[in-house]
Amino acid sequence: MESAGEGTQESWRQSWKAWFSGSEGSQARDVLGAVREYDMVGIPDEAAPELRRITKLECTTTDEDLRGRLESLTVHELRRYIAGEVSDLKDAETGWQKKRNAGPKKATTKIQEFVVAADSFLSSFAGVVEVVKLADNQYGSAATTILAIFFVTVKLKASNDQAIQSSMRTIAHRLPDLDIYYQVFADSQLAMLLSRAYRDVLVFARAATLYYQLHGFRRLVKSIAQPNKFQDMEGDMAQNFKEIRTRCDALLAKRICDLSSQNKELINQIRSLQIEVKGLHHRNDQEAATALRGKMGRQQSDPKTLREKKLHDHCKLLRDIFAPYQDDLELMTLDKLRRTPEYQKWQDTRTSMLVLHGVNHADCAGVSQSWLSLSALQLVQDLCGPESGRVVAHCNCEPLMAVSEVLKSIIEQLLEQQPHVVRRQSGIDDISHGLGLMTGKGNLTGAATDGFNGCCHAAAEIVRRCQDPLYVVVNQPELCRELEIETWDFIKALIHLVEDAPGQLKVLVVLRTELWDIQQRVSYLDKDILDSNKLVILRRDQEELDP
Structure with a gap:
């Protein structure tokens, strides 16, 4: 040549x-x-x-x-x-x-x-x-x-x-x-x-x-x-x-x-072509994302602006819920969380999962939200700042939400921010296969026998293709229905996601200990994952303020 x-x-x-x-x-x-x-x-x-x-x-x-x-x-x-x-x-x-x-x-x-x-x-x-x-x-x-x-x-x-x-x-x-x-x-x-x-x-x-x-x-x-x-x-x-x-x-x-x-x-011709290619990629990405949403049984996802509004509203809700107790009880904030040794371990480890859990004070026992949740949501707001360059996916769990829906929400947000992962047919095929779905001539021909495991596999495929750093924040998955086993399976799935991630992945999970206690399951985990700080556990119970 x-x-x-x-x-x-x-x-x-x-x-x-x-x-x-x-x-x-x-x-x-x-x-x-x-x-x-x-x-x-x-x-x-x-x-x-x-x-x-x-x-x-x-x-x-x-x-x-x-x-x-x-x-x-x-x-x-x-x-x-x-x-x-x-x-x-x-x-x-x-x-x-x-x-x-x-x-x-x-x-x-x-x-x-x-x-x-x-x-x-x-x-x-x-x-x-x-x-x-x-x-x-x-x-x-x-x-x-x-x-x-x-x-x-x-x-x-x-x-x-x-x-x-x-x-x-x-x-x-x-x-x-x-x-x-x-x-x-x-x-x-x-x-x-x-x-x-x-x-x-x-x-x-x-x-x-x-x-x-x-x-x-x-x-x-x-x-x-x-x-x-x-x-x-x-x-x-x-x-x-x-x-x-x-x-x-x-x-x-x-x-x-x-x-x-x-x-x-x-240069002018190249710029014109770049605009055309960018537009073509955007259209193709939208079509691929829509197809994958359909295969997950989710016809439409919340747009970014709506998610930001929901996040803002949820932070305000938490402040309002705990406002009557602010003179008597402590409330975890992002600044307080960042001063803990456990948070520093999580930050200093390239790929790590931080589980933040604890019980509400007896005066707040009837509240479904955790007193720790505000710090996690404030972290999401901080990470999503303008031109941060970070990929951030978060989910506020609710009682009527299945755990697999949490994973699907995370998958959608990652695809929205990293559309290139489905730009090649191989990416679409691998993720579709992970969802446990068969594709023939572009048509959906079957459903997953185990939707949760399929979502776990699909999430792993997406994380493997995403550009780091990646942040995933999940607030109170214990609220989801099918409580006991599903919550533990979900936590283990996130741990496996961290262990297998090729790049920088940070996962933060907030749990309310009264509803689901991770300490009772830690003995089932490999000790190396704790020693290497791949999994960091921080317990903070809500205490009364000093008079």
Whole structure:
């Protein structure tokens, strides 16, 4: 599969190929074609062995074979060879660290300086070659042939020539890197500048090669006749290189502006799609939730605003019920609950269940509500604060409510706040299976033989898929009908929910001890669940206030 970077480079290549082949590219092709009019430099005998190493040819091959292989050599292959030379020469220099700065060590250092300069020079010029060879591959062949012979010749005969190294460093410094060219597409002005740079650099490399292939005396005579030849050529190229960099900067700025404009359009499209997807998810979530409510036998659930009003009204009811006793009897509040060690244990344990139970004072014995309930409901109000990011489900139990209905209420609230759990069919199927219902072609075909166990399983599936933290608060489940066994089964079901939860789950249950005493059943539980604070039990009986 093509990556985004590869796709961009292919588009870049196609834009330049199309430009060079069109009428606009004729002038640039004329400049490039001038290089072919120069006689190709010869291959000296002393340079042939290293050129064969570069091209990976056998020593027995002819010069004609060698030149043919040089013409098929890519700039990147030549760069890899020179980069390898840099590494080898650095290793060689290390061996002479403790010896005098003369002889082999000194020679190695000079060659290393030249090879490093050549590596930098070729790295910068490679970008020019990559562009112009899109006009015709022959320009890439000509470049690698001339540059390979130039590199070997100068390395053998003039690696300590500072003028040559200065020219190479100047070219490397002033030309943009290859990655810059990949970011700008075909442009007439830049094409002419790069064509001239290609021609000028190869003329420079050819001239330097021919100069250093001369015998020493002839080279001396030529240097006297033209003492600043390479510096003059470098000066002629400098202005063109400067214009190349300036033009690349301008084209990059334009491309950034274009991409920014395109990016804004894409962002607007993405936002529009996100709104559509969000709306689609909402509709699908509503349909899935409605289907699950139907399978639980609950046609409609209370909306969030109605639950909040009921919660507020119940808190007010509790205050009103116990108001006549407030001067004589204590009333548990959230602040008092938070100061208890048991509450801190519950909070500090990642997944835990707190059972808050106790008896009402004799003066309040006829009241069905627990004096502890207000603290639990105040906790729900606190947890449901604006932008809390918490998932909170609560249920105030009533005498006409079955325990399985409590679980169904919790399930509905979790689904409302975490609709993604039924966004996939697998989630719907697992939860439906947990409810003990059969689904065939989307239709309800049977009912659960044990609705309570089915609800327990469904609740576990939902908790497993929800994002934490999760809070579940149940107030007085002992009020539900089918008292004794159902209440104990319900408490055990919540304990199992806590034990199996993969994320952070906090469960708080308020019980009125006169109606159902959990302490009588604690001995049936595994001791580890108490030692690990997975289950924390706090008993508070209502006492008289000190006079």
